[in-house]
Amino acid sequence: MIKLSPRLSQKISYLLLFLATVLAIVPGLLIISIIIAKGKDVFFAWDFLTLMPINGMLDGGIFPAIIGTLLLIIITIFLSLPIGIGAAIYLNEYAKDNLLTRMIKLSIVNLAGVPSIVYGLFGLGIFVMYLKLGVSIIAGVLTLSVMELPVIITTSRSALKSVPYLFREASLSLGVSRWDTIKYIVLPNAIPGILTGVILSIARIAGETAPLLFTAVAFYTPYLPHSIYDQVMILPYHLYITATQIPNIGKDRIFATAFMLLMIVLTMNFIAIIIRIYFRKNRKW
Amino acid sequence: MVNKIKVKNLSCYYNKQCVLNSLNINILQHEILSIIGPANSGKTTFLRTLNRMNDLNVNYSRKGEIYLDNNNIFFMNMESLRKRIGMLFEMPIPLPMSIYDNIVYAPKLLNIVSNKSDQDAMVEKVLKNVSLWNEVKDRLNSSAMKISGGQQQRLCIARILAINPEVILFDEPCSGLDPISTAKVEESMIRLKQKYTIVLVTNNVKQASRVSDKTAFFLMGKLIEINETGKLFISPQKKQTGDYITGRFG
Numbered sequence: 160m161i162k163l164s165p166r167l168s169q170k171i172s173y174l175l176l177f178l179a180t181v182l183a184i185v186p187g188l189l190i191i192s193i194i195i196a197k198g199k200d201v202f203f204a205w206d207f208l209t210l211m212p213i214n215g216m217l218d219g220g221i222f223p224a225i226i227g228t229l230l231l232i233i234i235t236i237f238l239s240l241p242i243g244i245g246a247a248i249y250l251n252e253y254a255k256d257n258l259l260t261r262m263i264k265l266s267i268v269n270l271a272g273v274p275s276i277v278y279g280l281f282g283l284g285i286f287v288m289y290l291k292l293g294v295s296i297i298a299g300v301l302t303l304s305v306m307e308l309p310v311i312i313t314t315s316r317s318a319l320k321s322v323p324y325l326f327r328e329a330s331l332s333l334g335v336s337r338w339d340t341i342k343y344i345v346l347p348n349a350i351p352g353i354l355t356g357v358i359l360s361i362a363r364i365a366g367e368t369a370p371l372l373f374t375a376v377a378f379y380t381p382y383l384p385h386s387i388y389d390q391v392m393i394l395p396y397h398l399y400i401t402a403t404q405i406p407n408i409g410k411d412r413i414f415a416t417a418f419m420l421l422m423i424v425l426t427m428n429f430i431a432i433i434i435r436i437y438f439r440k441n442r443k444w
Numbered sequence: 445m446v447n448k449i450k451v452k453n454l455s456c457y458y459n460k461q462c463v464l465n466s467l468n469i470n471i472l473q474h475e476i477l478s479i480i481g482p483a484n485s486g487k488t489t490f491l492r493t494l495n496r497m498n499d500l501n502v503n504y505s506r507k508g509e510i511y512l513d514n515n516n517i518f519f520m521n522m523e524s525l526r527k528r529i530g531m532l533f534e535m536p537i538p539l540p541m542s543i544y545d546n547i548v549y550a551p552k553l554l555n556i557v558s559n560k561s562d563q564d565a566m567v568e569k570v571l572k573n574v575s576l577w578n579e580v581k582d583r584l585n586s587s588a589m590k591i592s593g594g595q596q597q598r599l600c601i602a603r604i605l606a607i608n609p610e611v612i613l614f615d616e617p618c619s620g621l622d623p624i625s626t627a628k629v630e631e632s633m634i635r636l637k638q639k640y641t642i643v644l645v646t647n648n649v650k651q652a653s654r655v656s657d658k659t660a661f662f663l664m665g666k667l668i669e670i671n672e673t674g675k676l677f678i679s680p681q682k683k684q685t686g687d688y689i690t691g692r693f694g
């Protein structure tokens with residue numbers, strides 16, 4: 160066997176690791192730059208973002224799809240965040256460590272790994288058909304929430320766990336109640352972690368089609384939703400149908416739609432990063 | 445002298461394993477009781493039983509009774525018990541907030557103080573009580589995590605004084621401190637004796653002889669001997685006690 164000098168083998172391994180990093184990053188950067196390059200003209204004409212689609216979606220804009228996606232994201236956050244954080248607090252701070260609790264924790268971890276199409280079918284069965292909500296924003300939001308809850312609970316629990324147990328003891332030993340300890344010591348120190356995790360996971364669902372396909376999505380609506388019982392257009396699905404179902408559509412329109420979806424996801428990731436930096440700076444331990 | 449705390453036949457277990465065996469101790473009001481003994485003899489467990497910190501531990505169980513002013517503490521509300529029996533841990537644990545907030549945190553929640561001027565007065569008073577005021581008065585609003593270990597430990601004492609307890613438990617409060625910080629903490633303890641009943645667990649036999657009125661010797665979950673500090677150190681009744689204080693084992 161050839162024996163390499165330590166200097167040389169150090170150099171080679173450095174090079175290999177660097178190559179691996181490049182390989183991991185390049186495809187992502189390529190996708191983003193191609194989308195921007197091909198979509199920017201239509202995107203920055205703004206009309207595309209603010210108009211309703213017309214002429215069988217060959218003309219006009221994607222306004223209702225943007226609104227639909229944002230609506231679903233926002234309502235889902237408001238619905239699932241309090242429930243998820245509440246469940247995480249219960250499981251982490253109050254629940255006795257018995258068989259039942261362990262089974263609940265295990266199933267939450269497993270639920271987070273269920274494919275999203277399964278949630279879509281679940282939503283169709285329960286919310287759309289059984290509860291007769293129809294294909295609607297509310298059915299979509301409920302489905303997304305059910306899908307997001309395990310993720311939110313898991314991230315929130317790990318954020319709660321990262322607050323040192325000693326802080327809880329110090330507070331309790333001063334005669335402060337458990338709930339006040341959670342409210343004033345645990346939560347303030349866990350919130351940044353919770354928010355970051357939750358925003359990142361919601362950013363992921365912004366691009367989901369499967370759970371919404373049967374529960375909320377319209378192929379095409381000529382108007383904006385009037386209530387939560389209306390169907391909506393959403394960006395990822397709109398992207399899919401324009402790219403596959405409508406011949407003769409300008410490729411730049413498709414890329415501009417992808418650009419918009421990308422912007423929403425990137426903005427949310429950016430917010431998560433800002434929150435994290437802000438709280439890091441103010442953290443006292 | 446009045447009995448402040450009476451411990452009757454207390455036995456404690458982790459996972460059904462006995463770590464404190466039928467303990468009987470009376471603690472007088474305004475005395476400092478030292479507890480000495482080698483590691484793992486159950487000293488911390490005893491303190492954490494006194495203010496029921498261990499009740500949160502699912503592996504822990506106990507038998508027997510403890511009375512505070514003739515009331516069984518196991519029937520008392522935990523929050524009000526802990527307000528009456530403060531505890532200082534082995535490591536200083538400042539809360540992740542400013543020096544000022546560390547002190548007013550609990551009193552605010554327990555409605556001991558309300559307006560700002562009362563709070564200011566309280567902060568100054570308790571910090572002076574632990575001789576920390578001069579060292580930190582210019583940076584009350586900076587993080588309590590940034591002061592030295594000795595200062596943190598005295599801040600933690602001040603924090604306990606702010607809730608005005610009747611009994612204070614110290615669990616090896618100087619084990620991580622240098623001699624000068626230790627002297628300052630001991631000084632505060634002796635001053636506190638006039639108002640509070642103190643139980644001091646210490647791994648430092650000399651510290652016990654310096655500050656306490658009475659000393660108890662624990663060994664492997666049993667109370668071997670308890671006596672006035674002077675007597676225990678000069679003429680211990682049990683051989684194990686003598687061996688321990690002269691440093692022959694443990």
Ligand SMILES: Nc1ncnc2c1ncn2[C@@H]1O[C@H](COP(=O)(O)OP(=O)(O)O)[C@@H](O)[C@H]1O
Binds near residue numbers: 458459483484486490
């Ligand atoms: N949380 C715990 N769970 C299980 N066993 C424990 C726990 N805390 C202490 N013990 C055990 O109980 C015994 C007494 O411990 P402790 O009260 O901490 O003694 P000391 O403070 O005198 O060193 C030791 O054997 C220790 O291993």
Ligand SMILES: [Mg+2]
Binds near residue numbers: 489
């Ligand atoms: Mg100990």
